[in-house]
Amino acid sequence: MAQKFSRREMLKGAGLTLAGSMLGSALPRKGFSKPKKPNIIFILSDDHRWNHLGIQGHPWIQTPNLDRLAEEGVLFDNAFCTTSLCSPSRASFITGRYVHHHGVKNNLHIWNNRNQTVLEHLKTGGYNTAFIGKWHMPGPLPELRGVDRFVTFTARTGQGLYYDCPLIIDGVETERKGTYITEDLTDYAIDFIREQQDCPFCLYLAHKAPHGPFINPGDISSDLYQEESIDHLPKWAHSFSSMANGEIYGMGLGTVEKKYKKYNRLISSVDLQIGRVMDELDRLGIADDTVLIYSTDNGLLVGENGHFDKRWAYDQCMRLPFIVRYPNGIVNPGRRSREMVLNIDVAPSILELAGLPTPGHMDGISFHSILRDEKTDLRDSFLYEFYKDFPPYTVPDIDAVRTRRYLYVEYQNSRLEPELFDVRSLVKNPVNILETPEGREVLPEMKRLLKHYQEEKTHGA
Amino acid sequence: MEHNTSIRKSDWKPAVVPVSVAVGIWLFLHFLYEILGLIENVSLYRNLASINWILLVISVGFSALVVYPVVFFRGASKRICILAVFALPMAWSVKEFIRVSATVTIAESLFYVLFTPVQILVFVGQVGLIGVADIYCRIRLKQRKEISRVMGPVPLSAIFLSVLILYFVLIRGGGYDFHLAVKMIYRSLFL
Numbered sequence: 284m285a286q287k288f289s290r291r292e293m294l295k296g297a298g299l300t301l302a303g304s305m306l307g308s309a310l311p312r313k314g315f316s317k318p319k320k321p322n323i324i325f326i327l328s329d330d331h332r333w334n335h336l337g338i339q340g341h342p343w344i345q346t347p348n349l350d351r352l353a354e355e356g357v358l359f360d361n362a363f364c365t366t367s368l369c370s371p372s373r374a375s376f377i378t379g380r381y382v383h384h385h386g387v388k389n390n391l392h393i394w395n396n397r398n399q400t401v402l403e404h405l406k407t408g409g410y411n412t413a414f415i416g417k418w419h420m421p422g423p424l425p426e427l428r429g430v431d432r433f434v435t436f437t438a439r440t441g442q443g444l445y446y447d448c449p450l451i452i453d454g455v456e457t458e459r460k461g462t463y464i465t466e467d468l469t470d471y472a473i474d475f476i477r478e479q480q481d482c483p484f485c486l487y488l489a490h491k492a493p494h495g496p497f498i499n500p501g502d503i504s505s506d507l508y509q510e511e512s513i514d515h516l517p518k519w520a521h522s523f524s525s526m527a528n529g530e531i532y533g534m535g536l537g538t539v540e541k542k543y544k545k546y547n548r549l550i551s552s553v554d555l556q557i558g559r560v561m562d563e564l565d566r567l568g569i570a571d572d573t574v575l576i577y578s579t580d581n582g583l584l585v586g587e588n589g590h591f592d593k594r595w596a597y598d599q600c601m602r603l604p605f606i607v608r609y610p611n612g613i614v615n616p617g618r619r620s621r622e623m624v625l626n627i628d629v630a631p632s633i634l635e636l637a638g639l640p641t642p643g644h645m646d647g648i649s650f651h652s653i654l655r656d657e658k659t660d661l662r663d664s665f666l667y668e669f670y671k672d673f674p675p676y677t678v679p680d681i682d683a684v685r686t687r688r689y690l691y692v693e694y695q696n697s698r699l700e701p702e703l704f705d706v707r708s709l710v711k712n713p714v715n716i717l718e719t720p721e722g723r724e725v726l727p728e729m730k731r732l733l734k735h736y737q738e739e740k741t742h743g744a
Numbered sequence: 745m746e747h748n749t750s751i752r753k754s755d756w757k758p759a760v761v762p763v764s765v766a767v768g769i770w771l772f773l774h775f776l777y778e779i780l781g782l783i784e785n786v787s788l789y790r791n792l793a794s795i796n797w798i799l800l801v802i803s804v805g806f807s808a809l810v811v812y813p814v815v816f817f818r819g820a821s822k823r824i825c826i827l828a829v830f831a832l833p834m835a836w837s838v839k840e841f842i843r844v845s846a847t848v849t850i851a852e853s854l855f856y857v858l859f860t861p862v863q864i865l866v867f868v869g870q871v872g873l874i875g876v877a878d879i880y881c882r883i884r885l886k887q888r889k890e891i892s893r894v895m896g897p898v899p900l901s902a903i904f905l906s907v908l909i910l911y912f913v914l915i916r917g918g919g920y921d922f923h924l925a926v927k928m929i930y931r932s933l934f935l
Contacts, residue, residue, distance in 0.1 A: 391931045439917070440924055496918055514786070521790040523797040671848065674930055675860040675923075679847040698846040 320409070320483040321609060322573040323633055324476075324560065327376060327487070328553050329369060329417065329494035330593060331579035333362070333602040334710075335550055343511045344547050348558035349606065352577060356608030357654060358619045363685065364626040366669055367581035367593045367600035370394075370420045372626055373489070376580070377401055379630030379645035381668065383740050388670035393422030399642065401630035403429035405485045408639040413475045416468045416489030417443060424451060434471045436464075443491045445498040463500040465492045469556040473563050485633070490556070493549030497542055503552045508544045516543070517712050520586030527589065543585060571610040574636050576629065578605045587712050594678040596667050596692045598709035601685070607654060612636065614656040622661045623687065624650045663687065666736035682740075684733040691729035703729060758818030759828040766811050766832045770803040774839070804836045808870045812877035817884075829874055833866050852934060859926050861913050868913070872906025875899035 335341050338350040338358065364372045366382045374380075374387035377400045382388055386395050402412045406429030413432035418424065419441035427433055434452050436443040448464045450457050450471075459467055472488045499505065513520065522538040557577065564570040584590040584599045593600045605624060607613070627647035634641050635649040652659040669681035679697035683690060690709065692702040703717040703726060716722035777796050783789040808829040815828045837857045845853040857863050878899040885891045913922045 391927060391935060439920055442920070496920075518786045518789055519781075521793040521797070523794055523801075527797070673848050673852055674856050674926065675862070677844050677847045677856070694847070696849075 319572065320637055321612065322479075322483055322569060323405070323410075323485040323576070323636065324472075324564075324573060325376075325485070325487050325576045325629065325633065326557060326560070326578075327373070327416070327489040328550075328577075328579040329489075329491055330581060330583045331493055331550055331553070331604055332582045332585065332599060333604045335547065336604055339604070342515050343508060345507075345551050346554040348554045348561060349577060349604070352557070352561070352575065352608050353606045354617050355610065356575070356606055356613055356616055359605035359607070359624050359650075359653075360619050360621055361623045361687075362578065362603040362605030362625070363601045363623065363665065363667070364581050364603055365601075365665065365667055367595070367667075368669065368672055369494075369580050371670070372580040373417075374398070374420060375626045376578075376629050377487070379627050379641075379647045381627060381646045381666070381740075382670065383668060384644070384646060387420055389672040390419075391421055391672070392670075394420040394425050396426050399644070400427065400429070401633050402427065402485060402487060404630075404634055404639060404642065405429065405637055406431075408634075408637055409483065410637065411479045411482050411484040412487075413472075413479075413484070414487045414489070415471050415475065416487075417441065417491050418489070419443075424454075432471075432475055434468070442494070445491065445496075445500070448491075465490050465552055465556050466500065466502075469559055472560060476560070476563055476567070483637070485637075488560075490553055492553050493546050495542075495546075497545035497549055499545055499548045500552045502555065503548045505548075507548050507551065511544065513540055513543055517586040517588075519589040519712075524586060524589060525591035539586070539591075546583075546585075574607065574609040574612065574633070576605075576607050576633075578603050578626070578629070580626075592676065592678070594669060594672055594676050596669060596681045596683040596690065597704075597713050598690070598706060601667055607650075609636070609654060613654045618656070620653050622650070622653055622659060623663075623665060623685075624653070624661060625665055628661075664732055666733075666740070668740070682733060682737055684729060684736060686729070686732070689725055689729055691726070691733055693733060755820055755824060758820040759815045759824050759831075762811050762814040762818070763828050763831045766803070766807045767835050770800070770807075770832055770836065773800045773803055804832060805866055805869055806873060807832050808873035809877050809880075812874055813881050813884075816877075816881050822878075826874060829870055829877075830867075833870055836866070837863060852930075855930060855933070859929065861919060861922055861926065864913050865910065868906050868909045872903045872910070875902030875906065878902075 333339070335344050336349055337344060337346045338353045365375055366372055368389055370387050370390045371382045374385045374394065375382060378385045378398050379401060385398050386392060402414060406412050412430050414427055414430050415432065415434040418435040421440070424435065424437065432453060434450055436448050436450050438444050438448055443464055445464050447460050447462065448467070450459055450467070468488065468490060472486055475486055476484070520539050522540060525539050525542060526536070561570070561575070564573050581593045582600045582602050583593050584595065584597060587597065587599055603626070610616070625647060627645070628650050629647065631641040631645050631647045632649040632651055635651045641649060648661055650661060653661070664684055664686040667681070667683040667685055669678065671678060671680050679699060680695035681692060682695060683692040688706060690704040690706055694701070701717065702715045703722045704713050705716055705721070708714045717726065773796060777793065777800060780789060780793050780796060783792065811832070812825050812829050815825045820828070840863070841853050841857050844856045879894060882891060882894045886894050913919060916922070
């Protein structure tokens with residue numbers, strides 16, 4: 284039987300409709316309905332420098348899908364990792380914890396199976412879960428509790444191979460002749476999405492690219508970027524500078540010009556595969572209900588201060604490309620956020636998006652309020668920590684504190700002197716301002732902040 | 745007539761000048777590399793620094809091809825010739841040791857100069873180059889009719905051994921397998 288409405292109710296309804304239409308795109312598309320649990324896709328690449336996106340103003344890189352993702356979501360301009368190295372940062376993403384808590388200090392320290400992952404909590408909350416891609420933490424493959432599908436690789440101690448990389452699919456080693464790893468992992472990811480479309484799911488998709496050695500896929504032409512200039516790189520990026528100081532494994536053999544272009548092609552290849560995932564979500568009609576987060580484990584110095592590495596406490600290493608799209612949950616999509624978010628924030632944010640409580644052991648803070656475009660002051664500073672990853676990389680242990688304006692770096696057990704930077708200079712080339720009048724004025728507060736964080740670290744807070 | 749290759753321990757004199765020149769050229773290039781950083785013009789800096797880097801690699805990695813024959817034909821024994829060849833790589837290693845010890849412990853710095861791939865490439869490379877240089881010297885001696893046979897098992901073995909090790913360090917798995925092996929050794933020793 285059709286429901287009857289009084290005139291008052293009719294007018295009230297019309298008013299609400301009018302108000303709703305006036306608010307229009309400022310609200311999530313299903314703003315007033317009780318939100319159902321969203322699907323969550325977290326895509327993590329490897330060594331993708333934060334500003335190597337078309338939308339970030341790179342002079343020639345093409346990342347149309349990531350640009351689209353940002354235009355339909357929120358682009359975080361101040362996203363950082365708390366340790367700029369593969370294994371520690373990956374462990375921080377998946378646990379929501381600092382390195383000094385999860386224990387994966389560098390690429391040599393073994394993952395502790397007592398660590399709880401965000402996937403484990405999601406499973407408890409009713410999600411179907413998959414981890415597909417690069418695990419790359421030392422030691423045997425983990426007992427990933429709460430993961431329904433675990434597709435990874437162990438070749439080259441977890442670094443994997445670009446071509447023909449054998450996969451470990453739910454514990455079974457499987458040859459993958461004739462495949463390219465970024466595409467192959469995306470295939471598995473899409474298969475998982477198709478299987479799970481009727482349930483809330485969380486897909487953790489971790490790519491090997493664009494990590495070195497820079498071996499490009501067949502579907503990216505070797506002519507791409509061939510004619511482009513590298514004039515935008517720092518002066519120090521001469522043809523052989525990436526092989527100075529014994530660092531021949533960071534970017535491999537060859538000239539900087541060739542390697543840098545290959546690196547950018549790899550980023551474009553990741554973009555291409557992300558486009559496939561986005562298209563599949565559209566095709567299945569679940570894009571609006573799906574949170575899609577893109578980030579990377581750490582950045583990369585490409586010649587700043589003569590380094591081609593990620594193991595330094597500079598913005599080029601710790602700053603991340605970070606994009607969140609969630610059509611049903613983001614207010615005012617297509618904007619940038621200047622709030623400082625960290626890799627450790629991803630796990631608590633995912634849990635909040637899923638309507639689940641954040642466990643007390645997580646160090647991160649949910650950035651959900653930023654997605655809702657609420658006035659938020661997530662943090663004013665954070666601790667960066669680095670545990671040496673020797674050899675052949677000769678970067679010492681580091682404790683650093685990053686505020687919105689300054690970065691203060693202390694090298695531990697080393698003859699290297701502390702450094703202080705105005706972060707506005709970090710984008711070009713780090714210039715130490717410690718001995719300048721500005722530096723001397725700022726230094727006491729930065730030292731106090733760092734000491735505060737170090738005390739928290741020491742006392743297990 | 746066979747060239748005198750007997751060991752003359754006291755005969756360092758023929759090696760002093762060639763070794764000094766080789767080390768001097770390397771030091772000059774090393775400091776020049778630092779000074780080039782003062783150049784503001786990006787294109788000029790990059791071009792000069794690239795050339796300088798190539799010359800640095802040649803001076804450290806390939807000096808054996810010059811030092812060995814020069815010292816040899818100045819009348820030094822083969823032992824002196826070999827020691828002369830390793831003088832420059834040793835000096836370079838000391839420089840690397842000092843550089844690395846700024847950020848890690850003395851024991852780790854020692855590990856670095858003994859086991860990391862670039863160090864091994866330089867030292868093992870010298871072994872093969874000594875073999876090549878020795879064959880070159882023997883060709884010259886044969887041309888002077890001072891010896892009758894150019895090829896011998898020692899220089900050929902040196903070249904073979906060098907190429908074999910370089911294959912494992914640099915080529916097999918793109919050098920990554922050796923890199924990982926070194927890291928595993930480091931982990932067992934230091935962590």
